[in-house]
Amino acid sequence: MIKKKYASVASAVADIHDGATVMIGGFGASGSPIELIHALIDHGAKDLTVINNNTGNGEVGLAALIGNGQVKKMICSFPKSSQSRVFPKLYQEGLIELELVPQGTLAERIRAAGAGIPAFYTPTTVGTVLAEGKEIRSFDGREYVMEPWLQADFALVKCEMSDAVGNLTYNKTARNFNPLMCMAATTTIVQTRKLVNAGDIDPEHVITPGIFVNRIVEVPQPVHEDILIAQGRSYP
Amino acid sequence: MIKKKYASVASAVADIHDGATVMIGGFGASGSPIELIHALIDHGAKDLTVINNNTGNGEVGLAALIGNGQVKKMICSFPKSSQSRVFPKLYQEGLIELELVPQGTLAERIRAAGAGIPAFYTPTTVGTVLAEGKEIRSFDGREYVMEPWLQADFALVKCEMSDAVGNLTYNKTARNFNPLMCMAATTTIVQTRKLVNAGDIDPEHVITPGIFVNRIVEVPQPVHEDILIAQGRSYP
Amino acid sequence: MNTGWNRDQMAARAAQDIPDGSYVNLGIGIPELVAQHVPEGCEFIYHTENGMLGMGPPPAEDERDLDLMNAGKKYVTAMPGAAYFHHADSFSMIRGGHIDVCVLGTMQVAENGDIANWSTGAPGAIPAVGGAMDLVQGVKHIYVITQHTTRKGDPKLVDRCTYPLTGPGVVSRIFTDLAVVDVTPGGFQLVELAPGISFEEVQAKTGASILPLA
Amino acid sequence: MNTGWNRDQMAARAAQDIPDGSYVNLGIGIPELVAQHVPEGCEFIYHTENGMLGMGPPPAEDERDLDLMNAGKKYVTAMPGAAYFHHADSFSMIRGGHIDVCVLGTMQVAENGDIANWSTGAPGAIPAVGGAMDLVQGVKHIYVITQHTTRKGDPKLVDRCTYPLTGPGVVSRIFTDLAVVDVTPGGFQLVELAPGISFEEVQAKTGASILPLA
Numbered sequence: 037m038i039k040k041k042y043a044s045v046a047s048a049v050a051d052i053h054d055g056a057t058v059m060i061g062g063f064g065a066s067g068s069p070i071e072l073i074h075a076l077i078d079h080g081a082k083d084l085t086v087i088n089n090n091t092g093n094g095e096v097g098l099a100a101l102i103g104n105g106q107v108k109k110m111i112c113s114f115p116k117s118s119q120s121r122v123f124p125k126l127y128q129e130g131l132i133e134l135e136l137v138p139q140g141t142l143a144e145r146i147r148a149a150g151a152g153i154p155a156f157y158t159p160t161t162v163g164t165v166l167a168e169g170k171e172i173r174s175f176d177g178r179e180y181v182m183e184p185w186l187q188a189d190f191a192l193v194k195c196e197m198s199d200a201v202g203n204l205t206y207n208k209t210a211r212n213f214n215p216l217m218c219m220a221a222t223t224t225i226v227q228t229r230k231l232v233n234a235g236d237i238d239p240e241h242v243i244t245p246g247i248f249v250n251r252i253v254e255v256p257q258p259v260h261e262d263i264l265i266a267q268g269r270s271y272p
Numbered sequence: 273m274i275k276k277k278y279a280s281v282a283s284a285v286a287d288i289h290d291g292a293t294v295m296i297g298g299f300g301a302s303g304s305p306i307e308l309i310h311a312l313i314d315h316g317a318k319d320l321t322v323i324n325n326n327t328g329n330g331e332v333g334l335a336a337l338i339g340n341g342q343v344k345k346m347i348c349s350f351p352k353s354s355q356s357r358v359f360p361k362l363y364q365e366g367l368i369e370l371e372l373v374p375q376g377t378l379a380e381r382i383r384a385a386g387a388g389i390p391a392f393y394t395p396t397t398v399g400t401v402l403a404e405g406k407e408i409r410s411f412d413g414r415e416y417v418m419e420p421w422l423q424a425d426f427a428l429v430k431c432e433m434s435d436a437v438g439n440l441t442y443n444k445t446a447r448n449f450n451p452l453m454c455m456a457a458t459t460t461i462v463q464t465r466k467l468v469n470a471g472d473i474d475p476e477h478v479i480t481p482g483i484f485v486n487r488i489v490e491v492p493q494p495v496h497e498d499i500l501i502a503q504g505r506s507y508p
Numbered sequence: 509m510n511t512g513w514n515r516d517q518m519a520a521r522a523a524q525d526i527p528d529g530s531y532v533n534l535g536i537g538i539p540e541l542v543a544q545h546v547p548e549g550c551e552f553i554y555h556t557e558n559g560m561l562g563m564g565p566p567p568a569e570d571e572r573d574l575d576l577m578n579a580g581k582k583y584v585t586a587m588p589g590a591a592y593f594h595h596a597d598s599f600s601m602i603r604g605g606h607i608d609v610c611v612l613g614t615m616q617v618a619e620n621g622d623i624a625n626w627s628t629g630a631p632g633a634i635p636a637v638g639g640a641m642d643l644v645q646g647v648k649h650i651y652v653i654t655q656h657t658t659r660k661g662d663p664k665l666v667d668r669c670t671y672p673l674t675g676p677g678v679v680s681r682i683f684t685d686l687a688v689v690d691v692t693p694g695g696f697q698l699v700e701l702a703p704g705i706s707f708e709e710v711q712a713k714t715g716a717s718i719l720p721l722a
Numbered sequence: 723m724n725t726g727w728n729r730d731q732m733a734a735r736a737a738q739d740i741p742d743g744s745y746v747n748l749g750i751g752i753p754e755l756v757a758q759h760v761p762e763g764c765e766f767i768y769h770t771e772n773g774m775l776g777m778g779p780p781p782a783e784d785e786r787d788l789d790l791m792n793a794g795k796k797y798v799t800a801m802p803g804a805a806y807f808h809h810a811d812s813f814s815m816i817r818g819g820h821i822d823v824c825v826l827g828t829m830q831v832a833e834n835g836d837i838a839n840w841s842t843g844a845p846g847a848i849p850a851v852g853g854a855m856d857l858v859q860g861v862k863h864i865y866v867i868t869q870h871t872t873r874k875g876d877p878k879l880v881d882r883c884t885y886p887l888t889g890p891g892v893v894s895r896i897f898t899d900l901a902v903v904d905v906t907p908g909g910f911q912l913v914e915l916a917p918g919i920s921f922e923e924v925q926a927k928t929g930a931s932i933l934p935l936a
Binding site for chain 1 (some may be wrong): 788790793843846849887888889917
């Protein structure tokens, strides 16, 4: 039988190993799986390579994971923001690596991993320093950069509703990178606000089909990064 | 203002020119925009290159377009079926060209055109005659074939519901190639069973966002290829 | 007198080797019968290339939905927990390695795992590949169900395929009317004989050497 | 005394050059103001990179939805006819050439259409590119809204960018506090002067030659 439900965020992340590559969904605070990230902090795995659009805000969620010294390298498009202090400090001290990837290329590289495409061509970064060292190739007189897929051992994902077989829906712009990361990781771990029976989600409305989901944890009242920060909270 | 509604299938296809490349949605009978295809037969544009998974059945829809001598070349994955007679006859007489593309590569090449990706790598066809003459490249010790995007001048698409700005939903497996073709054509022409106001489709349930749709024609009671064939119908 | 497995028995035998909870894609013909022989206590989720997970059995004729077909263009139903998606997402599941098992029919399968099941290569024949080349390259485990020989008695398990390949070195296990055979680095390896079938008979009807049971 | 256009006037002027019915992506800063100056009878549909078409104005503070943000991470609303989608679909709209107009702020823009708006290239600075390089390569028409000079008075319209490029040869039209300027094969071409501004003043504050009105 299909058994994807886990009893707790702790049990769902328990086998994330030191040195793992971990995709974390969300765009800034929106769609960020805070409870799973905090479970990963409790768990303590280190030397992680983390893929996220940003580097977290304040001292909760992804920023707390970085601040706890568990992340060796960030792969992201926008590592700074008005409330991002943890990553910039470590980066300027040379204590964390950064691979900067344009946002669209980041999304497409993640999808490519999920779709079995080891590389593709894009005009993004042509003629810029971010194309240095990469293969440039001309098609129909225009230049393109070759970009490789981006795979991960684990994905931490937040969704709105999951059924028992892992079909997912999201809420508004909290969707963002989450469905792509489900496709690209060996093991996809999802926190869902609501867990329902198979058949309770209209098959036409499924955004992530269950085949891309390995583990489901119900987190009925997820905290929101912006609220935590406004409250001056930190983790642990 | 956004004005995408056309009064008739005839007016919606009126500017399809001789020699155009036309994507036609559907997988066999399912999701096939019969009314738009029949309008294209009435219109008479010829020397068309048509992209569809198949080559039509019986003597209606795509088979009728081919039978009417309007198609110079078919790009498809599966040009024969138990009820497909028109294409096989013309092909064996040397009167129509065929580019055979594996189904997944066909889908991905169409998506690539919509996503601005001129080429990508896939293992599909490696070691087969369909890879002959194509670039083979190794990534991490496995061989892949480079495949180019597949663009079109027009796409003929069938959907279940459209709102005034062209957001679309589909019905079950009639979805198939339709959303991809919306992305890949310069001009996307949609026949919808139901046309509703902007705001009447939940933004979470939109499958094809309106940005990929140029023209909408309401066809409230579309005919179905299987029914027409069972009735022994032909077109015109 | 027992003379091997019939079509249903072949499908039932293949179903036994599919792990519980697998995502499965079934080819046309005998492979379709696998869905009727799921071992008790097991659950498989069926994928069909034209955009659906959670495919269910065929409907009664008067309950057909014209917009609900499988990749073989037959009318089907949707199980609770089904999902619809477009062709690129569907083939991402296949080509991205997310489908666990694909069960295919074949014209030939070779001792090195090559499979030929899409074209005879005959001049004038209309080539049609569908999703076959995507499936054999993308799905984690490729199983084959086939009669051991053609109607004319020619072996379908061969040393090298003479028909155009669908994909090289992709098949892992073969279920025939006579035996279950694995493709190993050393060639064909007998796994199980059908009741009443001898190793010698299987070997005689196979176009390559088969390693016997240890 | 009239001294050119203020921020709102610059945005309003840019809005006039966006065709009715366009799909539009607005950068952060002055470009955001374009949404408040849509010409009467016109309708633009706003795209935000993080997965939405049909973005509406900011909500009242007590009506914020924490899951409804734009690419600048500000709370927004959804218009009737909006749609949500994931990041790959969102950037397919950008990179596939489906967005009609993108209005960006900039640090520098050159007479050959090069734009530099993502990094000063200063040692130790934390690089952050976001979707800027995708937008400039993918959107059909790249407009720039910017003050004509920096706060220190240095020209932002230059012969060649000295900061690291976001993309080469991509900008078509520039709206500043002093003028509207096109990028043409012959270099900068004056299109319109702000009220009370002379061509000589514009030329003096520009780091490259500008072709005057014919």
